[in-house]
Amino acid sequence: MRAKHSSAEQEDHGIDLAPMLDFVLNLLIFFIITTSFIKEAGVTVVRPDASTAEHRESGNILIAIRENGDIWMDRKRVDLRQVRPMIERLYVERPDDSVVIVADRASRAQVLAAVMDEVRQGGIREISIAANTTTGGG
Numbered sequence: 090m091r092a093k094h095s096s097a098e099q100e101d102h103g104i105d106l107a108p109m110l111d112f113v114l115n116l117l118i119f120f121i122i123t124t125s126f127i128k129e130a131g132v133t134v135v136r137p138d139a140s141t142a143e144h145r146e147s148g149n150i151l152i153a154i155r156e157n158g159d160i161w162m163d164r165k166r167v168d169l170r171q172v173r174p175m176i177e178r179l180y181v182e183r184p185d186d187s188v189v190i191v192a193d194r195a196s197r198a199q200v201l202a203a204v205m206d207e208v209r210q211g212g213i214r215e216i217s218i219a220a221n222t223t224t225g226g227g
Contacts, residue, residue: 149186150179150213152204156195160204169203176211187215 152172153161160167162175179186188208192201201218208216 150188152190154192154196154200156193158200172207173211176208180212188213189217189219191219
């Protein structure tokens with residue numbers, strides 16, 4: 090006489106994917122938390138040379154000033170009046186951020202000073218101006 094096999098005794102031939110999905114979810118959470126969200130300017134400018142320029146890894150918000158006076162933030166051209174509200178919004182989200190202003194060497198100092206004023210009035214006090222380092226002392 091044959092023994093009857095219940096359905097609980099039958100072997101399951103599938104692969105359990107739960108541990109792999111848990112691992113992938115943990116990796117995803119890790120990368121989302123540790124990612125540094127950098128606000129890019131969106132344009133390329135010719136930076137001035139400076140023999141005392143220092144390389145810094147800081148600077149989460151980039152503001153570009155082109156030679157014709159156009160101001161770029163977050164890959165969009167913005168008006169000078171829009172700089173402060175954008176900085177205020179970014180300051181609320183991340184108060185430890187700093188600003189790097191990348192001004193073209195042919196841009197006017199008046200525009201640079203106005204942008205710096207708007208950034209300070211928006212709440213961010215740490216402002217750097219990007220420059221190329223020169224190797225000669227000339």
